[in-house]
Amino acid sequence: MLKSNILGMNLKNPLFLAAGILGTTASSMKMVARAGAGGIVTKSFSLEANDGYENPTIVKIEGGVINSVGLASPGVEAKKEELIELEDIRDETPVIASIYGDSEDVFCEVAQRTKDYVDAFELNVSCPHAKCGFGSNIGEDPEMTYNIVSSVKDSIKDVPIIVKLTPNVTDITEIAKASQEAGADALTLINSVGPGLRIDYQTGKPILNNVLGGIAGPMIKPIALKCVYNTYKTVDIPIFGVGGIKDYKDVLEFMYAGASLLQIGTSIMYDGPEIFKNITDDLSIFLEENGYNNVTEIIGLSHEL
Amino acid sequence: MIKNVYDDEVPKVVTIKETVIETPTVKTFIFPFEITEDIHPGQFVMVWDLNNEKPMTISVIDKKNNLMGITVRKAGPFTENMYENMGVGDKIGIRGPYGHGYELSGYKKVLAVGGGSGIASLAPLLSFYDNVDLISAASTKDELVFVEKFKKENIQVHECTDDGSYGFKGFSTELADELLKTGDYDIIVGCGPEIMSYKLLELSQKYDIDCQLALDRYMKCGLGICGQCCIDDTGYRVCVEGPVFDKEQLGQLSEFGKYRRDAAGSIVEY
Known part of the structure; x- marks a missing residue:
């Protein structure tokens, strides 16, 4: 019922672990795989080790989290060791490496060094709390996005390239089109929203050390859905829907809007990694009760009504 | 069904009510906090000094007066600043408590081993259970934590120091080994430097008893x-x-x- 084959990956279900969540160590990613995820996206990494920002970096707020972890990661060589540890789960649970950088060369170098250990790359050109030159500084600009994507495509021939986009632009479909024209094999919509701000009401101090942080979790679902819905009409490549998914009803909404695959991140803090099994169980029951034979039948349904 | 989506868990800012200088490197901070039934020894809170934030074990759980405490050892800029500069009337933010603590119901006799400020994690056990024997260990007499507190509350503690300046001379794990030989303990619990904790696990294997350890x-x-x-x-x-x-x-x-x-x-x- 939930099986599909997309980007050359044989998937037991369409629910991936989202980048940035439980994706630092091979052990934690394996733990999420055992809990029932259909695939894994690693936490973003680049050439060099990066401590990220000082705490507080992630705080739970109404409807989700505000976060400015700041792309903390151990650097490509250490990450490669973690990826090698994942080799034995990839047949059943494909692994996508999320990578970031501040230039075409860095993206290509990181991808070259790790391409033998992953099933696809997700280019993070959309982190809203990255330092200048990284993350959404790239993904807000169609031309810069085009250049990064096409250079990685030229450099890496045999591994699919997914581009993760920021919603914090006037028209996300422009960036989506630029990515497709540059050769992207799929898109991930969306990275966190904002950035936003929370302040302690007693002292007036901004809560995050970095002051501003990306907003994620159930509260951003309507924005993510809009991005998927509009982008589905503009591009022909598969879309990973991500943003606030916490139950099977959310999965249905994203797939109706046009997502072929989904990613789950923040909601793990409510239900634990068991959320993957809870959702896939409920989703199978719903699809069966409603007369579907396979989950892929509902992709883009809202556009046909 | 997910129930806590709309809970807001930003740091709860509290005003420090009391501080205790425990040793030249360790200091306790006590502040008002509603002690609900689900708060348990071994859990931790995220402590925000209005700039940075670190996890700290809860060292005081006072249900009667709704007070909570943390005990901080100078180990870096965050804790040095807390030790040197923060006192009564200052504000800190608290998130949590988070995580799973010690679960000791059903055990007959508990041996709890605290290395240095690790005793902070174990001290609250005494107000939850009445069958806990404590070992408090430090390098030297001046670094023993909660000596006065235990004396005031008339609590028997097995103290030990590496240099023998107070109590048993030697490592906490050596004293634990001695006590386990003769005592009818059915579990050993501990918090402290990881090398000590690892040896406690080995002791629990040697004596074939249960073990619970707090890791950092x-x-x-x-x-x-x-x-x-x-x-x-x-x-x-x-x-x-x-x-x-x-x-x-x-x-x-x-x-x-x-x-x-x-x-x-x-x-x-x-």
């Missing part, structure tokens, strides 16, 4: 999502499944006693 890893969210504190090979989240792990879990932790990961996620060997 670099933390960011405390919510079970950032992945920073996940521990090899099981991927247990120290902030959710821990910080206190039982004997079966500890046996699965291949990195226990060997290495940890830093803020970037890079491996740092002990």
Whole structure:
């Protein structure tokens, strides 16, 4: 019922672990795989080790989290060791490496060094709390996005390239089109929203050390859905829907809007990694009760009504 | 069905009510906090000094007066600033409590071993259970934590120092070994330097008794999502499944006693 084959990956279900969540160590990613995820996206990494920002970096707020972890990661060589540890789960649970950088060369170098250990790359050109030159500084600009994507495509021939986009632009479909024209094999919509701000009401101090942080979790679902819905009409490549998914009803909404695959991140803090099994169980029951034979039948349904 | 989506868990800012200089490097901070039924020894809070934030074990759980305490050892800029500059009337933010604490119901006699400020994690056990024997260990007499507190509350504690300046001369694990030989303990619990904790696990294997140990890893969210504190090979989240792990879990932790990961996620060997 939930099986599909997309980007050359044989998937037991369409629910991936989202980048940035439980994706630092091979052990934690394996733990999420055992809990029932259909695939894994690693936490973003680049050439060099990066401590990220000082705490507080992630705080739970109404409807989700505000976060400015700041792309903390151990650097490509250490990450490669973690990826090698994942080799034995990839047949059943494909692994996508999320990578970031501040230039075409860095993206290509990181991808070259790790391409033998992953099933696809997700280019993070959309982190809203990255330092200048990284993350959404790239993904807000169609031309810069085009250049990064096409250079990685030229450099890496045999591994699919997914581009993760920021919603914090006037028209996300422009960036989506630029990515497709540059050769992207799929898109991930969306990275966190904002950035936003929370302040302690007693002292007036901004809560995050970095002051501003990306907003994620159930509260951003309507924005993510809009991005998927509009982008589905503009591009022909598969879309990973991500943003606030916490139950099977959310999965249905994203797939109706046009997502072929989904990613789950923040909601793990409510239900634990068991959320993957809870959702896939409920989703199978719903699809069966409603007369579907396979989950892929509902992709883009809202556009046909 | 998820129920807590709309809870707001920003730091709760409290005003420090009392401080106790425990040793030249250790200081306790006590502040008002509603002590609900679910708060348990071994859990931790994220402590925000209105700038940075670190996980700290809860060292005082005072249900009667709705007070909570943390006990801080100078180990870096954050804790040095707290020790040197923060006092009564200053504000700190608290998130949590988070994680799983010690679960000692059903055990007949408990041996609790605290190394240095690790005793902070164990002291609240005394107001929850009446069958706990404590070992408090430090390098030297001046660094023993809670000596006055235990005296005031008339609590018997087995103290030990590496240099023999107070109590038993030697390591806490040597004293624990002595006590386990003769005492009818059915569990050993502990908190302290990881090398000590690892030896406590070995002692529990030697005497074939249960074991629960509090572990410490670099933390960011405390919510079970950032992945920073996940521990090899099981991927247990120290902030959710821990910080206190039982004997079966500890046996699965291949990195226990060997290495940890830093803020970037890079491996740092002990």
